Amino acid sequence: MSGPSTYEPKTGIEKWLDSRLPIVRFSQDTMINFPTPKNLNYWYTFGGILSLILVVQIVTGIVLAMHYVAHVDYAFESVQRIRRDVPWGWMIQYIHANGASMFFLAVYLHMFRGLYYGSYKAPREILWILGVVIFLLMMATAFMGYVLPWGQMSYWGAVVITNLFGALPIIGETITTWLWGGFSVDNPTLNRFFSLHYLLPFAIAGVVALHVWALHVPGNNNPTGVSVKSGKDTVPFHPYYTVKDGFALLLFFILFAVFVFYMPDILGHADNYIPADPLVTPSHIVPEWYFLPFYAILRAIPDKLMGVLAMFASIGVLFILPWLDTSRVRSMRYRPVMRWFFLIFVGACLLLGYCGGQNPEGWVLHASRLATVYYFAYFLLILPIVGLIETPKPRPASIADSIHGDRGKPRSDTAATPAPAE
């Protein structure tokens, strides 16, 4: 909720500053006094977690760039040197590599949260679209970062992904040559990927600022999906959500640390410990786990161009999602039919992720085709149609009401009582 500012400068210096650069007022209004729905559950903590992971990735990345050499003859060696010889290099490199996985884990949970509670619906369409832009930038950044160690998976991943653009009719070859800066993935490609991999995180930070701005205009959505009606529905962001986000952050970073210190390579691929060789293709090229669902969609379709288009469309459809959902009810907590379709959707995404890691043969191919059809049907058919025919459950009159407003009173419908303590 951006409302009138409640900040009152008390000291002389604060008053002096407030009439020149009201930065203290801005911080107070956005991070301290910001009125936040009092019923946010732990699914709402991933935004804060994601901001900190972005900082971690930028800090570790700047350090790695001090030691990394972006040249086909030295890139692989220089990453090995960071791991073996540079003081603390092993730790910083593993934080950065696993940080990418943690980033996607958190962002997927954040996105599913938004899908379930209808956080993409009016008046938060731009907030959602900016989130999809961040997601796209993250994918580009992660892809180019994975190329930099110049192992076999780095190289062949770059070959396969840049060749996707070659599927476009007429201009395809011109585009791939332009992307490569040559006639194959080679030194010019590695150099530009390094340059862009360094740049894009700052672009992400910029879009994150817009994302937070767009969040602070309508304020947070919440598990009931009911808009904030009065001050009784909210608590100040600090200390209530700084502490809740902080606790969730701690738990998440314990998981992060388990990966970094106990199984740093488990999410990677052994073939990336072999230096890149343009003459030998690994027998089984797979992207990192967080791209597997999209890879499965690509391979589910037997035609090259259609496969590529379907893969891009699977993200493109997210941009128009706010206008595909016809229901007036935001939260699926009150949508008895839609919530089942949502659960199947989560299952379809996980199935696509599994299929993306397997050879596309036999039942795996059929499963990935089925899941691909469901993925698109969810957005293009189920959301528009179910929204029109479904009878939603009664919603609470307000957030405060949903928590304690009618406690002890007899109720005409028990269905609207949400789970307590969320």
Added chain:
Amino acid sequence: MSEPSRRDFIYIAAGAAAAAGGALTLWPFIDQMNPAADTLALASTEVDLSQVTEGQQITVMWRGKPVFVRHRTPAEIEEARSVDVSGLRDPATDQERLVPLSGGEYQPQFLIMVGICTHLGCVPLGNRSGDYDGWFCPCHGSHYDTAGRIRKGPAPKNLEVPGYEYLSDTVVKIG
């Protein structure tokens, strides 16, 4: 609507000049990503065919890409010629996949192709692999026959035949 004034003209002219200038300035920053002069200068390579014995395939690098040079056996050539071309995904006769000597006659035993799958750019496995005794791409399962034509799998086109010419009976220049 009032008559357009001199000020309207200035607005439009200034806006158009800024837009055109912006577009012109952008172009060098886009075009710099295209292959540089030294990359283009490395664009041809020569191969001595006398070193390739019958049934053998060598791989040479050309523009950073593998090029397959295969000395085919008579059986492989016969297999490639016996195919009904009209039923192929990317129709081409065996002879259309070759380049003649300067005199005009063909050396059908030497098949020269870019060793990159036309699907997503992997290097196919050779030595009579796949369902059609030619090449097989392990990435997404494309099968090519003994003339390098796509027969099965997701690849849309035959293995690319690079531009090359015979400098003599045994030496070709690729590129």
